[in-house]
Amino acid sequence: MPIANNPSEMPVKIDAEKCIADKGCTVCIDVCPLDVLRINPANGKAHMRYDECWYCLPCAIDCPTKAVTVAIPYLLR
Amino acid sequence: MMKQSGFFDEPQVDFVDLERRLASFDAAERSVAAREVAETPGPEAERLLIHAIADSDAAVRREAALGLEQFDGLAPAEALAQALLDENAAVAEAAAASLAELKSPEAAPPLLALIKHPRAEVRIAVCRGLRNLRLEAAFQPGLEALGDADARVRREAVGILAYLKATKALPALVKAASDENVEVRRAAISALAFAPAEASLGSVLTCLSDPHWLVREAAVVLAGRVKAEGAIAGLINSLSDEFWQVRGKAALALGTLKAVAAIPALGNLIGFPISNLRKDVAAALGDIGHPDALPFLETAAGDIDPDVRKIARRSIQLVESTRS
Amino acid sequence: MQMAEPDNLFETDVLVIGGGTAGPLAAYKAKTANPALNVLLLEKANVKRSGAIAIGMDGLNNAVVPGFATPEQYVREITIANDGIVDQKPILAYAERSFDMIRELDDWGVKFLKDENGDYDVKKVHHLGAYVLPMPNGANVKKILYRRLRQAQTLISNRFMATRLLRGADGRIAGAIAVNSRTAEILVIRAKAVILAMGAAGRLGLPASGYLWGGYENPTNCGDGYAMAYHAGAELSNLECYQINPLIKDYNGPACAYVGGPFGAYTANSEGARFIECDYWSGQMMMEFYRELHGGKGPVFLKFNHLASETVAEIENILHHVERPSRGLFHAGRGADYRRDMVEMHISEIGFCAGHSASGVFVDEHARTTVEGLYAAGDMASVPHNYMLGAFVNGAIAGEDAARFAASAPLAEYDAGQVEAERLRVRAPLSNDDGLPPNQVEYKIRRFVNDYLQPPKVTRKYEIAQQRFAEIRADLPRMMARDPHELMRALEVYSILDCADMAAAASLFRTESRWGLYHYRMDYPEPNDADWFCHLQLFKDENSRMACRKRPIEPYIVPIDATEKDAYHRLRIPAHA
Numbered sequence: 007m008p009i010a011n012n013p014s015e016m017p018v019k020i021d022a023e024k025c026i027a028d029k030g031c032t033v034c035i036d037v038c039p040l041d042v043l044r045i046n047p048a049n050g051k052a053h054m055r056y057d058e059c060w061y062c063l064p065c066a067i068d069c070p071t072k073a074v075t076v077a078i079p080y081l082l083r
Numbered sequence: 084m085m086k087q088s089g090f091f092d093e094p095q096v097d098f099v100d101l102e103r104r105l106a107s108f109d110a111a112e113r114s115v116a117a118r119e120v121a122e123t124p125g126p127e128a129e130r131l132l133i134h135a136i137a138d139s140d141a142a143v144r145r146e147a148a149l150g151l152e153q154f155d156g157l158a159p160a161e162a163l164a165q166a167l168l169d170e171n172a173a174v175a176e177a178a179a180a181s182l183a184e185l186k187s188p189e190a191a192p193p194l195l196a197l198i199k200h201p202r203a204e205v206r207i208a209v210c211r212g213l214r215n216l217r218l219e220a221a222f223q224p225g226l227e228a229l230g231d232a233d234a235r236v237r238r239e240a241v242g243i244l245a246y247l248k249a250t251k252a253l254p255a256l257v258k259a260a261s262d263e264n265v266e267v268r269r270a271a272i273s274a275l276a277f278a279p280a281e282a283s284l285g286s287v288l289t290c291l292s293d294p295h296w297l298v299r300e301a302a303v304v305l306a307g308r309v310k311a312e313g314a315i316a317g318l319i320n321s322l323s324d325e326f327w328q329v330r331g332k333a334a335l336a337l338g339t340l341k342a343v344a345a346i347p348a349l350g351n352l353i354g355f356p357i358s359n360l361r362k363d364v365a366a367a368l369g370d371i372g373h374p375d376a377l378p379f380l381e382t383a384a385g386d387i388d389p390d391v392r393k394i395a396r397r398s399i400q401l402v403e404s405t406r407s
Numbered sequence: 408m409q410m411a412e413p414d415n416l417f418e419t420d421v422l423v424i425g426g427g428t429a430g431p432l433a434a435y436k437a438k439t440a441n442p443a444l445n446v447l448l449l450e451k452a453n454v455k456r457s458g459a460i461a462i463g464m465d466g467l468n469n470a471v472v473p474g475f476a477t478p479e480q481y482v483r484e485i486t487i488a489n490d491g492i493v494d495q496k497p498i499l500a501y502a503e504r505s506f507d508m509i510r511e512l513d514d515w516g517v518k519f520l521k522d523e524n525g526d527y528d529v530k531k532v533h534h535l536g537a538y539v540l541p542m543p544n545g546a547n548v549k550k551i552l553y554r555r556l557r558q559a560q561t562l563i564s565n566r567f568m569a570t571r572l573l574r575g576a577d578g579r580i581a582g583a584i585a586v587n588s589r590t591a592e593i594l595v596i597r598a599k600a601v602i603l604a605m606g607a608a609g610r611l612g613l614p615a616s617g618y619l620w621g622g623y624e625n626p627t628n629c630g631d632g633y634a635m636a637y638h639a640g641a642e643l644s645n646l647e648c649y650q651i652n653p654l655i656k657d658y659n660g661p662a663c664a665y666v667g668g669p670f671g672a673y674t675a676n677s678e679g680a681r682f683i684e685c686d687y688w689s690g691q692m693m694m695e696f697y698r699e700l701h702g703g704k705g706p707v708f709l710k711f712n713h714l715a716s717e718t719v720a721e722i723e724n725i726l727h728h729v730e731r732p733s734r735g736l737f738h739a740g741r742g743a744d745y746r747r748d749m750v751e752m753h754i755s756e757i758g759f760c761a762g763h764s765a766s767g768v769f770v771d772e773h774a775r776t777t778v779e780g781l782y783a784a785g786d787m788a789s790v791p792h793n794y795m796l797g798a799f800v801n802g803a804i805a806g807e808d809a810a811r812f813a814a815s816a817p818l819a820e821y822d823a824g825q826v827e828a829e830r831l832r833v834r835a836p837l838s839n840d841d842g843l844p845p846n847q848v849e850y851k852i853r854r855f856v857n858d859y860l861q862p863p864k865v866t867r868k869y870e871i872a873q874q875r876f877a878e879i880r881a882d883l884p885r886m887m888a889r890d891p892h893e894l895m896r897a898l899e900v901y902s903i904l905d906c907a908d909m910a911a912a913a914s915l916f917r918t919e920s921r922w923g924l925y926h927y928r929m930d931y932p933e934p935n936d937a938d939w940f941c942h943l944q945l946f947k948d949e950n951s952r953m954a955c956r957k958r959p960i961e962p963y964i965v966p967i968d969a970t971e972k973d974a975y976h977r978l979r980i981p982a983h984a
């Protein structure tokens with residue numbers, strides 16, 4: 007059976023200007039308990055890959071350049 | 084047995100590689116490396132961080148200052164004291180936080196050397212660090228810091244003396260309890276908890292009519308904690324404080340003091356609109372343990388608030404058990 | 408996806424699974440008790456920020472600090488709060504080490520609230536004693552634990568999800584199988600002792616928001632530990648004593664009475680009036696909450712707006728900086744301010760968690776399960792109301808005992824068939840090119856859990872649930888995963904379904920009501936001490952079927968005298984005005 011892609015808003019945004027993933031930083035990707043952040047192959051910066059977020063904030067708190075913004079997922083907001 | 088690499092976050096760290104990255108021409112790369120070092124225990128990591136704290140880039144210096152929180156002793160204290168003077172506020176803030184983690188007496192000299200630094204932020208951080216060391220050598224500097232022009236420094240200086248719990252600190256703490264700054268007064272009056280009631284009674288009585296409710300609250304709490312018999316009349320007065328928070332704590336203190344004389348005034352509050360206070364009053368009447376309180380407690384046992392009812396029932400039991 | 412590499416085999420002395428709260432302490436204490444041992448800590452996420460305490464905690468809920476409470480007093484308190492259904496030895500074992508653990512953590516740099524003289528500033532929330540020690544600056548607790556582990560040279564392996572335990576031919580534990588959530592590599596670990604510390608089963612019920620990840624517990628804790636213990640033949644206790652919490656509506660995190668309570672905040676109905684006697688979380692409290700919510704006076708709120716602005720600022724300083732720091736973000740999004748608005752509260756979805764209630768893998772006072780060499784600690788182990796400090800202490804107890812055990816035991820021999828069967832199960836979703844996406848299956852199970860298992864419990868509804876769960880079980884082989892991440896989610900669905908089945912079986916077996924809302928059965932609305940003053944053990948029987956039996960309560964070592972119990976009950980029966 008084919009798989010549908012249902013869109014949903016990603017709660018986490020990463021400012022590519024500030025992100026230094028290309029310099030070897032993987033802090034947010036390492037600390038996310040849900041393992042939903044990855045390096046975006048398109049620009050070498052971090053991004054959110056899966057909409058599975060506990061809005062727990064380690065990604066934002068630990069980012070050395072304050073590049074991560076977490077929003078409360080829309081369904082809860 | 085299989086190879087280990089790939090599966091495990093190696094406890095053996097490649098310091099050569101880290102040192103190379105810490106020397107990269109790219110500041111971002113250096114800061115990434117500094118953070119990795121910060122997560123690594125051991126003297127080698129300590130050395131690298133102390134080196135990195137003098138980096139030309141503020142982000143690197145900040146990572147190093149944060150990372151040094153895990154190390155203790157003279158060398159990290161010296162490096163952090165230096166970073167405390169950094170012109171970049173984020174670096175200085177990180178250094179201040181890490182200085183507050185120091186525990187060993189060897190860390191004291193660089194702190195003591197800065198206690199008269201012209202910048203108030205520096206003096207605050209230094210006092211905070213010294214407080215946690217609980218050092219006799221910090222007593223005199225602490226006393227002097229109580230005379231600082233900046234109230235935030237005076238507030239931290241109270242901490243130095245209060246953590247020492249030394250009798251000779253009492254006059255200074257008593258004096259600080261009438262400081263012009265609220266936070267200093269509040270801290271000082273609370274800090275007197277280690278002393279016998281007689282030593283703090285004067286301060287308690289003064290603070291009972293302090294202009295700020297937080298100080299009045301701290302004073303009534305202290306009176307209860309040290310069982311200040313001499314404060315009973317003042318506490319009864321506090322039962323009509325403009326803040327119910329102060330009234331409630333005064334009621335509890337009167338309970339601890341078993342102040343039978345307070346029963347009528349407490350009884351007057353049994354119908355107060357805010358239930359938090361009714362609960363404290365019911366608890367106090369039980370602690371006093373005198374049958375005169377029973378009519379009030381009977382009323383409280385029919386309160387609309389179940390927590391008040393519960394406490395009232397407990398108190399009735401207490402009164403009855405003291406009677407038999 | 409091509410994955411033909413041979414399974415990687417690794418041998419260790421002590422294997423700890425789950426690196427949240429109990430796990431790091433278990434690994435650290437095992438290693439420091441006997442540095443000659445190899446200790447491996449396996450974690451589904453990353454030990455740096457994993458588990459319930461990823462961003463610290465508001466405070467210790469159950470600190471037994473001299474001068475404020477005694478271990479015996481604490482044991483009495485928990486015995487009464489759990490309706491007497493407890494084994495006291497493990498509770499006492501915890502209470503006796505509680506204070507030393509606080510001091511050790513303090514020494515490591517974990518921050519607890521202190522008064523002006525630098526002494527612990529313990530607050531009162533419970534019925535009898537004072538046990539709450541706030542941690543307003545405790546956000547770095549995980550970093551501190553991580554450094555300790557590295558200092559002690561424990562091996563840490565992140566992003567590995569354990570899926571099954573291995574049993575030796577002699578009945579002892581033999582090790583575990585795990586799969587990497589980024590590469591789908593399978594790891595077979597042989598170990599002399601295994602400690603389970605995989606947290607609560609927090610993805611059982613569906614949150615009211617419908618967002619699968621918006622639960623109370625860290626969603627990594629989906630019940631893998633409960634399912635693995637069950638399949639390995641260990642017994643589980645009192646699973647019908649669910650975890651249900653009073654939480655901020657929609658946000659689904661604690662508000663929290665433990666923080667606000669000592670400052671004067673309380674749970675109120677829509678008239679702003681208090682309706683429960685004590686904000687200490689218990690089944691009885693949840694029952695009162697439930698009644699108010701569904702009576703005419705709901706909804707239910709947490710009330711701060713009678714407090715002074717300075718006090719609210721102090722509360723916010725805790726609530727918006729540790730534990731669930733996005734609380735501030737949530738309130739800001741709705742323009743809510745504690746100074747003005749009451750915070751709407753709600754009843755959470757159900758879960759298993761001994762840390763909050765009593766549902767866990769059975770352990771004794773040494774944290775030993777019923778399988779030799781297998782230990783459990785933290786939320787998933789049966790020590791009731793254990794919370795964070797309990798996880799630390801019982802983790803430590805497990806680590807030390809496991810180190811002793813592993814020093815003398817050889818590795819157990821196991822049947823290779825176990826590994827083969829598990830490899831097939833684990834890999835199946837990757838080889839399905841089409842089929843059911845795991846998130847849909849998960850949603851469906853959890854919705855049924857809400858529809859049929861959420862208390863009040865009704866026999867007929869439970870039977871329907873069991874039928875639905877069986878149908879879904881038949882669907883599981885059709886789950887598909889497009890990458891290793893989705894594979895992890897698919898395997899989690901197995902655990903969720905196992906837990907749902909266990910919840911139903913245990914609840915149906917206990918034909919009485921107990922623990923307030925946690926086990927309120929409409930068909931048996933009253934407690935029945937004559938038949939049911941006992942534990943309920945759930946296990947896999949010889950025919951691999953789920954079975955339950957009664958287990959007597961161990962004689963109390965801290966007697967609860969009748970007047971005390973009485974006094975407490977008299978306190979709890981509201982004398983209405």
Ligand SMILES: Cc1cc2nc3c(=O)[nH]c(=O)nc-3n(C[C@H](O)[C@H](O)[C@H](O)COP(=O)(O)OP(=O)(O)OC[C@H]3O[C@@H](n4cnc5c(N)ncnc54)[C@H](O)[C@@H]3O)c2cc1C
Pocket residue numbers: 424425426427428429430449450451452457458459460464465466467468469567568569570604605606607623624625627628629631632660661665730731762763784785786787793794795796798
């Ligand atoms: C929101 C919230 C607020 C709380 N507030 C307080 C409080 O204020 N005070 C208090 O005392 N207690 C509080 N608690 C309870 C306390 O945090 C827990 O009791 C305690 O942290 C549980 O520790 P644990 O080790 O059992 O679980 P956790 O710390 O959750 O650790 C479980 C670990 O296991 C890992 N894991 C799960 N499955 C697998 C698998 N298959 N393979 C490998 N690893 C796996 C997880 O990733 C996680 O890291 C709170 C809990 C929550 C959720």
Ligand code: SF4
Pocket residue numbers: 020024025026027031032033034035051052068069070071072073074
């Ligand atoms: S932590 Fe920040 S800088 Fe580092 S990869 Fe993530 S977003 Fe980029």
Ligand code: SF4
Pocket residue numbers: 018037038039040041042043058059060061062063064065066076
């Ligand atoms: S908020 Fe938590 S779950 Fe969400 S992306 Fe950040 S770390 Fe991951």
